[in-house]
Amino acid sequence: MKFALVTGANKSIGFEVARQLAREGVYVYLGSRSAENGAEAVGRLKAQGLNNVESIQLDITDDASVLKARKEIGKKTSVLDVLINNAGIFGGHPQTALVATIDQFKATYDANVYGAVRVTQAFIDLLKKSPAPRIVxxxxxxGSITLHSDPAYKYYDYKGAVYLSSKSALNMYTVVLAYEFKNTPFKINAVCPGFTKTDFNGHRGPGTVEDAGKRVVKYALIGEDGPTGKFFSEENNPATGEIPW
Incomplete structure (x- = not known):
């Protein structure tokens, strides 16, 4: 059996990713900042007959919380096969380059960038023990600078200095991390789930959480011949999925 950790898994896309992984027979640890919300999410999955799930209290913006989660999971398994760095925030309004506050930038980067770094560094030892480790x-x-520089991009006018730049930074972290694990069994990729109807965007997105979950799970379970160090958005490139950084 494979073991996976999904951050921000108590609702929306993270919850759906956890559900789909569990359906594939993966034992899933659902990371949730609120222990109560995590337990409730696990209850919903078990009600669907998915018993290979467990909640872990995990605040990705808190060093102590991340290390505690690592210790707790380490007591239950000596290996982690999949890490999904899903948790993140939008960063509030306004997001214009000259009005967005430093506090907005700090809070958003703490979750969207540093959070992924914290969790990855804390769990990398367990991932190294997997014969086929995957990080999504x-x-x-x-977060694509190339796309946002192109007036033909369908979301070209949806600018936001805080959120967009945080995802660009996460993308670069992905590139560097994948490089550091080149010529190893690791497959490390950045995946855009698409503009999905969730609480995150006030339910404005046209996509479903089911489709978003499939896009993430696809790269969490890719085989040894799969890509690494790539950026995928099937919404923007249905043919191959790969989009420019």
Whole structure:
């Protein structure tokens, strides 16, 4: 049996990713900042007959919380096969380059960038013990500097200095991390789940959580011949999925 950790898994896309992984027979640890919300999410999955799930209190912005989660999971398994860095925040309004506050930037980067770094560094020892470790950093096509420099990009006018730049930074972390594990069994990619109807965007997105979950899970379970160090958004490139950084 494979073991996976999904951050921000108590609702929305993270919850759906956990559900789909569990359906594939993976034992899933659902990371949730609120222990109560995590337990409730696990209850919903078990009600669907998915018993290979367990909640872990995990605040990705808190060093002590991340290390405690690592210790707790380490007591239960000596290996982690999949890490999904899903948890993140939008960063509030305004997001214009000249009005967005430093506090907005700090809070957003703490979750969207440093959070992924904290969790990855804390669990990398367990991932190294897997014969086929996979890391998926849940990003956004909005973090593509190439696309956002192109007036033909369908979301070209949806600018936001805080959120977009945080995803660009996460993308670069993905590139560097994948490089550091080149010529190893690791497969490390950034995946955009698409503009999905969730609480995150006020339910404005046209996509479903089911489709978003499939896009993430696909790269969490890729085989040894799969890609690494790439950026995927099937919403923007249905043919191959790969989009420019």
């Amino acid at each position: 950093n849940v990003s956004s096509s909005q």
